[in-house]
Amino acid sequence: MRIALIGAGPRGLLVLERLIAWHREQPLTPLTITLFDPYPIGGRVWRRDQPAQLVTNTIAQHLTLFYDQTVADPGPLWPGPDMAQWAQGPAAEYLRETDAPAALQAAAAALGPNDFPPRALFGEYQRWTFTELQRRAAANVTITHRRTLVSAVTPQATGFTVTAERPAHYDAVVMALGTSPNTPTREQNDLLRFADTHAALYWPPSFPAEGDLETLTADDVVILRGLGLSFFDFMSRFTEGRGGHFTRTATGLTYHPSGREPRLVAGSRRGLPYHAKGRNQKAPGELTPAHFLTPPQLTRWATAGPLAGLTFWQALQHEVEHTYYSKVLAERVDADALAQFQAAHLRDPEQAVAELTLPAALRLDWASLLTPPAGTPTAAIKAYLRADIAAAQAGTTTGPLTSALEVLRDLRDRVRAVIEQGLLSDEELLDFFFRWFNGTNDFLSIGPPVFRLEQLLALIEAGVITILPPGIDVTAAHGYFLATAPGAPVYRGTALIEARVPAANAPTAQNPLLAQLLHADLATLAELQLPGDRRFQTGAVLVDRQTQQLLNAAHQPQGKLFFWGVPTEGVNWLTTASPRPFVNDVNLRFANRIARQCLA
Numbered sequence: 084m085r086i087a088l089i090g091a092g093p094r095g096l097l098v099l100e101r102l103i104a105w106h107r108e109q110p111l112t113p114l115t116i117t118l119f120d121p122y123p124i125g126g127r128v129w130r131r132d133q134p135a136q137l138v139t140n141t142i143a144q145h146l147t148l149f150y151d152q153t154v155a156d157p158g159p160l161w162p163g164p165d166m167a168q169w170a171q172g173p174a175a176e177y178l179r180e181t182d183a184p185a186a187l188q189a190a191a192a193a194l195g196p197n198d199f200p201p202r203a204l205f206g207e208y209q210r211w212t213f214t215e216l217q218r219r220a221a222a223n224v225t226i227t228h229r230r231t232l233v234s235a236v237t238p239q240a241t242g243f244t245v246t247a248e249r250p251a252h253y254d255a256v257v258m259a260l261g262t263s264p265n266t267p268t269r270e271q272n273d274l275l276r277f278a279d280t281h282a283a284l285y286w287p288p289s290f291p292a293e294g295d296l297e298t299l300t301a302d303d304v305v306i307l308r309g310l311g312l313s314f315f316d317f318m319s320r321f322t323e324g325r326g327g328h329f330t331r332t333a334t335g336l337t338y339h340p341s342g343r344e345p346r347l348v349a350g351s352r353r354g355l356p357y358h359a360k361g362r363n364q365k366a367p368g369e370l371t372p373a374h375f376l377t378p379p380q381l382t383r384w385a386t387a388g389p390l391a392g393l394t395f396w397q398a399l400q401h402e403v404e405h406t407y408y409s410k411v412l413a414e415r416v417d418a419d420a421l422a423q424f425q426a427a428h429l430r431d432p433e434q435a436v437a438e439l440t441l442p443a444a445l446r447l448d449w450a451s452l453l454t455p456p457a458g459t460p461t462a463a464i465k466a467y468l469r470a471d472i473a474a475a476q477a478g479t480t481t482g483p484l485t486s487a488l489e490v491l492r493d494l495r496d497r498v499r500a501v502i503e504q505g506l507l508s509d510e511e512l513l514d515f516f517f518r519w520f521n522g523t524n525d526f527l528s529i530g531p532p533v534f535r536l537e538q539l540l541a542l543i544e545a546g547v548i549t550i551l552p553p554g555i556d557v558t559a560a561h562g563y564f565l566a567t568a569p570g571a572p573v574y575r576g577t578a579l580i581e582a583r584v585p586a587a588n589a590p591t592a593q594n595p596l597l598a599q600l601l602h603a604d605l606a607t608l609a610e611l612q613l614p615g616d617r618r619f620q621t622g623a624v625l626v627d628r629q630t631q632q633l634l635n636a637a638h639q640p641q642g643k644l645f646f647w648g649v650p651t652e653g654v655n656w657l658t659t660a661s662p663r664p665f666v667n668d669v670n671l672r673f674a675n676r677i678a679r680q681c682l683a
Contacts, residue, residue, distance in 0.1 A: 087253040092126030094259035101678030129206030133292040143167035144196035147664040158675040170194040255643035255681040263592040284578035291316035307349040309582035336541040354553030357530030359475040361485030368665030376497040390506040392515025407487035475533040491528035509611035587652040588622035604636035623653030
């Protein structure tokens, strides 16, 4: 049997691990597995040749490439180390033998379970996993990596032809294409032409670890549009990457500039960076259980008919509030009083919260979580950062706010179930879930490590970065990019960088394979049916949610042709999340299911 894995990043390796494990169940069948990726094992995002200060957004003990016993999709168990265990185990010898940079070897030696590893080091973990899987494979299993771009997959009477530099036949094909650059929009093309005409710099959404920033000097003003995760990568490249450094004092971080930093002006519609990830205190596999988004409640909603987005959001708020007020009260009342509140909250959450005798400062104020504090723009952003830093440092089991926001991460599978079971109407899915909830959830729960917010605060105080109030507006005129926001002056920039990665949008993706699949009707886009016989294309590649088989233009599966990951965002949910051990991780479930079907 011959299997093609297109994409050699984490998802490709997850399927490879499962294929090797399942092959032990039928060891007499010869198996040839080819991984296709123009980049080294690990793919584009996790390359070795990126700055060491660029880190993952997940702590080391929450990163794995190995199936475990909690996965609710039965399969053979062949354990392997999570990234933290790898760093303290086989990493040293592997990195030494592969001539890894000294900085990465030092980073591995110092990495603790709750540290955020360099992205390049996560790439090394992936490459070690690949060699480990080659070692585990039986003698009649051949595994190769072809560093080339696949341009077409074509179904045949039996199996598929995969075209790279030359066509080859495979019995099963699994595609995990990751994030692709997009064809520039009209606005982006206008900005590119403006930059070219005026010797300025414009970067459309891109991969923040890539690209040459050395043309920008201390004389430049760089406008960063976006305050999400990519913003912090650019912030780091323009500061630590230019030779600046931070020192810690009793009151926080202080930045010591190198003198090579450009002036940075940043903003977004919300005007705030994402809430920081808290200091982890949870044991491996520890999750907050659902109290309101339970399977029986989802069944009741399914029976009652289309679910209102607001009803779903209120239930999720109740989950967050249950943890928040339990943590607040645990510090102030005895165990009996705490238990009484928790029972009352499960019966009538709004009434239970209303009856609490707490000062306003201790109540969970959703509006204050989502909007800047009062005051001048500089005072407001500093107040937000200081409060969020303190909350994150309080910890994920003892800090009330951080523990509460962790619930949004812990209950991701319950949110997925709402989508997978079709509980929201297509109109609610578009207007509430895609247009409002996704951004809100990202802002509250997928933020950077807390040290990034400490660095940002230090850079603001050093005068290196200015954060604009909500509602950044950027135009191009008189040879400059002009950035402003309500209540802010106009800043003239010599460079404009879209501080975000390319959106998942199959019709505009600059990926020849995806274009070929859509053109040949082997793939199609997920559509939403809206009132008035209107249709909305999500930009997501349509797959069978249960099997991850690619669906064609007639919405039919095509045998052993599988497609999963980022380009399915909008059919699947939160496809950028990394695989996490011991929590019945969705990536591990899908990988096991795909591998089992490939070998069936």
